[in-house]
Amino acid sequence: MAQFFKEKPNKSKQLSAKLTLDVTQLDHLGAGIAQHQGKVVFVAGALPGERATVQLVEQKKSYAKAKLISIANPAPSRVTPFCQHYSQCGGCDLQHMDTQAQREHKQTALVDLIAKLSSAEAVAENLVATPIVDDAWHYRRRARLATVFDKNTQRLQLGFRAASSNKIVEINQCPVLATSLSELFTPLAVNLNQLKAKASIGHVELTQADNGHFAVVRVTKNLPNSDIRWLTGFAEKHQLHLLLQDDTGQLTQLYPALATTEQAVTLPFYHLVSESVRCSFTPGNFVQVNGAINQAMVNQAIDWLDPQAGERILDLFCGVGNFSLPLAKKAAQVIGVEGVPEMVEQAKQNALDNHLDNVTFYHADLSADLSEQAWLGKIDKLLLDPARAGAYESLQWLQKMQPKKVVYVSCNPASLARDSSVLLANGYRIAQVGFVDMFPQTHHIEAMVLFELGK
Template sequence: MEELKIEKLIAGGYSLARTREGKVALLDGGYPGEVVLASRSEGKNDFHLMKTERIVTPSNARRERLCTSFPICGGCDWQTLEYSQQLHWKREIIREQFSRVGKIKVDDFEIVPSPKEVNYRLKMEFVCYQGKKGLSLGLYRRNSKFPVNCRNCVLGLRNFEKTRAVFEDILRKTSLRPYNRANGKGELKHLILRGNRSQVMAILVTKGERLPDEDHIVYSVKKRLSEVSTLVHIMNSNDRVVMRGVSRTLFGEGILEQDLSAKRFEVPPVAFFQNNLEVTELIVQHIVNEMGKSVGDSLLDLYSGIGTFSITIGNQMKKVTSVESNPVSVKALKANANLNGMFGIDLVMSDVIDYLKSNERQFSTVILDPPRAGVGEGIKLLEKARPSRIFYVSCDPATLARDVAKLMEAGFEISSMKAFDMFPQTWHVETVVLMSRVEK
């Protein structure tokens, strides 16, 4: 055991301190200014991974936990830190990642708080495991793949906890067994809940095609959970990805409706949709404000998903081209475009880099919202499209900093930058960078 003083919070949700030898220590708990007792769990050449055993001197910014599962459950990182300090450290993490990864100095940017600190997540993925009372639905322990109890979780929409608990009770009365990744036995992998302001889509994910006692499950859910408007079964043999596989609708429409920026969206079970509706509204409004009156005439929406930006931003443009590789999302985008009277969107089902390599068209505006891994070296291909501006929306400050640096090499500069707290109680944050082409 070693007594350490926490210096700062860093990417990954870790706390940083220094050992008595001056070596960097990354801890799984503790807030800046606190003195903690920690044990060494793993050593690297340039740092130690350590476990916080006890808080010796607490910070004035420390508060009571919001649920009984923290800090064992991995859903939250900073639940016992005052919200204003969460925002402060997210901003510092973005600044540090831009400096360290992109060699870019960014100081003057705002971080916008979430209108909701709790009950904001539109989707929760509960893992099925064998608990003390039988089949259980929980979340993973922090920094592990070991499932733990998550009763009274504060992240999901308000009705999610009741829905999860009732599902747990219903499933315990069936012959369904939790899927065991170690030996491949069992059937049920996950219960996924997706919600809007009044309804819930429930998704049962199994390893194979079989869903034992299906009729009993359907009957019980209809009887006991009136908020569940549709129940879907997904067959997913891939243990690395939760939301993938062939789906079939057990009852209801098999989609969930969402309203965003006066537009209506239909969300299929496995399609991506931002998890915090209120913050997504703020991001859309921010992009609209940054465009001002000179919106230009054409939009290239990369990683377009089901059309979040193509439809909310694209309705101001004369031409919209949406590029998405997932066929489920492309189909949903087409339906959502028709639903909102935008029949002229050019839908391209393609890998983004492949599209950029072959593209010869020019666009006034580009919006891209890639996965956490970002784009990489191929992002320089955007220069071929000769856009006046690029809006880069990112959930990972490190890959964002890397890609922004590459765009700067390709002839663009940062015009504005704003962070949005899409994920309160965690270290994760959404950032929007506006890049403008440097005229030569």
């Protein structure tokens, strides 16, 4: 019998009785689903086919949540989590499930959710694209480490947040992070604890870029010169681009040293090889964390949109030009729109660096009234890559845009399904649905859907 939770006595709190439930399936968030007294019970950590001993921790009118105590008959897809921090860290939540089973579950959940919440008919099997997958481990090229200073021990703790908590779980390795970054955890923690002003250290962002490794250390006040020298020595030893970031977001490069005070800090960049595009980005701004999957995703978007010379293509939520720049390489006229001003400026610079004069970038709040935006008008094709909230407000302008094709890239199947109903109501049909395994070992589902305007 697999044991997951050891109950601690708590005389001041009435605990629910232990229950034995049969888990029949997973929800789209990766929790096991069972039934008890007419209610759906969600059990995080349980897998289909398992008989689970659980304890209810939350009860609503139509559903309940339970914590997993033990499993009597482990499912064939259950595996021993690879990471030693798995039971505490909030970063991954599906390591107990075989990778192939994870992928099959996510694809099924994606297709079912789109059909259910968008009021679409069941997605035909021939419309489901081959999943985009790659290495399930060491795929993350970026991580943000949280810090907390313990006044009693005078020690700075460095790690990730615990699941559903602000508590820091100290980490000495992370198997979903690029190995070269994971290996920095222990020496970085030791180094930061040598600083006189270690209580002033905020989060630390680590990035593996095509032009080297970057570490951005957030500081709440100026560090003494002795700390600066110590950090610079650490960066030189580990060949890191080391930058400090203050309360205003201003970046100061410590290593390698800049030739003059006017010289701009070195920014990390990645290449999109198939289109010979280089994308630079500022630490803290969004980029896809899985480089190999991102490359494949961009390739699929180009294949689905099939951009032609002279076409007008709109890329909403464009970031630093991840899709816009490769599309422009195909000689289409591309318009990128983004809500973060700093990312718009970086996208413009990226266009210059890539010698592209057929792409234009604009700043706009894409959840607001867009009727007066100069760029809004008839287009040939549309690409959407919104945050978890989705693109519902932007899609209210479909009649004015009238694209023949729409590629929707989503990190939230629920908002994707909701937004799909808008497209379907406006005469579009689902031509392709693709699961993208951007975040193996977690419940998160990335997806791409191609919509085509009906004739």
